[in-house]
Amino acid sequence: MQNIENILQFHISLAFKTLFAIEIESNQLKLTPTRKEFEGSHTFTCFQFAKQTGKAPDALGNVIGNYLKQNCSEISGFNVVKGFLNIVLTDQYFIHFLKSQAQKATFDFAPNGQKVMVEYSSPNTNKPLHLGHLRNNFLGFSMANILKSTGYEVVKANLINDRGIHICKSMLAYQKFGNNETPQTANLKGDKLVGKYYVEFDKQSKVAKSKLIENGVSEEDAEKQNPLLIEAQEMLLKWEKGDTEVVNLWKKMNSWVYDGFETTYKTIGVAFDKYYYESNTYLLGKEIVEEGIAKGVFYKKEDSSVWIDLTAEGLDHKLVLRSDGTSVYITQDMGTADLKYNEFGCNRSVYVVGNEQDYHFNVLFHILKKLNRPYANGLFHLSYGMVDLPSGKMKSREGTVVDADDLVQEMIDEAQKQTTELGKIDGFKPDEAQKLYYTLGLGALKYFLIKVDPKKRMLFNPAESIDFHGNTGPFIQYTHARVCAIMRKANELKIDYKNTQHIDLQATEREIIALLLECEKVVKQASDEYSPALIANYVYEIAKTYNSFYAAVSIFQEQNQEIVKFRVLLSETVAKYIKYCLNMLGIDAPERM
Numbered sequence: 001m002q003n004i005e006n007i008l009q010f011h012i013s014l015a016f017k018t019l020f021a022i023e024i025e026s027n028q029l030k031l032t033p034t035r036k037e038f039e040g041s042h043t044f045t046c047f048q049f050a051k052q053t054g055k056a057p058d059a060l061g062n063v064i065g066n067y068l069k070q071n072c073s074e075i076s077g078f079n080v081v082k083g084f085l086n087i088v089l090t091d092q093y094f095i096h097f098l099k100s101q102a103q104k105a106t107f108d109f110a111p112n113g114q115k116v117m118v119e120y121s122s123p124n125t126n127k128p129l130h131l132g133h134l135r136n137n138f139l140g141f142s143m144a145n146i147l148k149s150t151g152y153e154v155v156k157a158n159l160i161n162d163r164g165i166h167i168c169k170s171m172l173a174y175q176k177f178g179n180n181e182t183p184q185t186a187n188l189k190g191d192k193l194v195g196k197y198y199v200e201f202d203k204q205s206k207v208a209k210s211k212l213i214e215n216g217v218s219e220e221d222a223e224k225q226n227p228l229l230i231e232a233q234e235m236l237l238k239w240e241k242g243d244t245e246v247v248n249l250w251k252k253m254n255s256w257v258y259d260g261f262e263t264t265y266k267t268i269g270v271a272f273d274k275y276y277y278e279s280n281t282y283l284l285g286k287e288i289v290e291e292g293i294a295k296g297v298f299y300k301k302e303d304s305s306v307w308i309d310l311t312a313e314g315l316d317h318k319l320v321l322r323s324d325g326t327s328v329y330i331t332q333d334m335g336t337a338d339l340k341y342n343e344f345g346c347n348r349s350v351y352v353v354g355n356e357q358d359y360h361f362n363v364l365f366h367i368l369k370k371l372n373r374p375y376a377n378g379l380f381h382l383s384y385g386m387v388d389l390p391s392g393k394m395k396s397r398e399g400t401v402v403d404a405d406d407l408v409q410e411m412i413d414e415a416q417k418q419t420t421e422l423g424k425i426d427g428f429k430p431d432e433a434q435k436l437y438y439t440l441g442l443g444a445l446k447y448f449l450i451k452v453d454p455k456k457r458m459l460f461n462p463a464e465s466i467d468f469h470g471n472t473g474p475f476i477q478y479t480h481a482r483v484c485a486i487m488r489k490a491n492e493l494k495i496d497y498k499n500t501q502h503i504d505l506q507a508t509e510r511e512i513i514a515l516l517l518e519c520e521k522v523v524k525q526a527s528d529e530y531s532p533a534l535i536a537n538y539v540y541e542i543a544k545t546y547n548s549f550y551a552a553v554s555i556f557q558e559q560n561q562e563i564v565k566f567r568v569l570l571s572e573t574v575a576k577y578i579k580y581c582l583n584m585l586g587i588d589a590p591e592r593m
Helices: 004-020 047-053 057-071 091-102 131-149 165-177 190-214 219-225 227-240 244-268 285-295 329-344 355-370 404-421 430-450 473-492 507-517 519-529 532-552 561-584
Strands: 031-033 042-045 075-081 084-089 115-119 153-160 274-277 306-309 317-321 348-354 379-384
Touching: 004 031, 004 042, 004 047, 004 057, 047 057, 057 075, 057 084, 091 507, 091 561, 115 131, 115 329, 131 153, 131 244, 131 348, 131 379, 131 404, 131 430, 131 519, 131 532, 131 561, 153 329, 165 190, 165 227, 165 244, 190 219, 190 227, 190 244, 219 227, 227 244, 244 404, 274 329, 285 306, 285 317, 285 329, 306 355, 317 329, 317 355, 329 348, 329 355, 348 355, 355 379, 404 430, 430 473, 430 532, 473 532, 473 561, 507 519, 507 532, 507 561, 519 532, 519 561, 532 561
Parallel strands: 115 153, 115 348, 153 274, 348 379
Antiparallel strands: 031 042, 042 084, 075 084, 306 317
């Protein structure tokens, strides 16, 4: 079935050509959803065409509206409000649309022949995943789903930061204070055990620094002379030289962390097609640096350090290789970008990384363009704001982060508490109830972290997120379960709703269908703008509007059987759209609650 927006744009374009001899491409004629207080589904703004046509916006709206009503069979009427032309579609079109959706197995777009890599999660192997990582994972995983739905071949990648001074801090603390404990003897997930020693390093380091200050050393010198920090730096040098003892400890502790990560990833429902490790990629950029020097993209200072001048791009001079020949993050990221492209040949690459790295990625993308990389114009930094709690900002080294596993369990427990109090598990077996608590708790967490525009910093409130009312995951999930209950009853009553005939629609019914008509546009916009929040808030509007419909009209008590059939068909279609949208966000849609 042809997209209704394309149909309307075509006929408006034809109206300009026929009435005013003005050629305007259809895709230049923007339509927006009609505001709820006015009749109609699509609105065309007339102001920008008033001068071309020599007509006032209101007059122009009426002229085009009359043309559309006479020449476009999908339109039954129109109204003009202060230069805005509100278009009213026929009930017949709405019903025809619903029938066409009932026959669809999927709403996914056709393959577009483009390949995209979405890199997300990117944890450090010195600590477990925390609340900030959850926003990253949920954004990345949902973005991958959205891109796949809009026709892309998607590769989900995870670049793990498994080297550096912060890793050595955990290793040194374990070496000094660990007494050979293991995840098994400590009864801790491996990532939590390693994270414990990262916190221990900070604690012991502060003690050592305080002793130096007590002995008359200045605070600045105490920082440099801190024996624990010096030992950690020496350990990093040993690691880079391949010292057997240090490398074996590194491998052992990292293996614990990877086991812990995998458990968390499985719990939160995210996955990856490819893992990259910084220990394998941090040297790759050195050859690119030599290439850049030869091409005149980079320049070398007297101390042998290598830089790039990006002042013409409004940035700064950026170091790309240290004077001692060691790489910096940008060196590594250049090499990794080449590696990813050579391995997968993606047309686009999306980096899901917090907004504190905005400058870094701006520099990286400019460098790759100057180096004429074939993939450089397809790079995008999906920058997102940090997540705060009512108690304030989190700090990993001080152990004040909100652990991801603990938070997920808290959400599941809260879901159990509220679901039990509301009596929404009556008739559930114990294992079914536990599965529902998990589905609701995780759905609440994911939805709350996704619904906010990625660019915005956000405050996470666990209690607010699990509410069964308002803009929350459980409210949308409950709406889906409600519709599934209606469908079960319709099937019990053997209602042949697929063969519904023409009826006169209620305003709430038109409002729902007008929303469903927007789905393709919203999904495409979410894909183009890299914003899962658009789909989250769209599916909430569907759920909210359906609940208004459910409260306003009767389904099975209605005497006219054609109306009953239509409302069942409408309900089934709403459930399909809710499930489709939630699945793109990585959220399950329960059928019973």
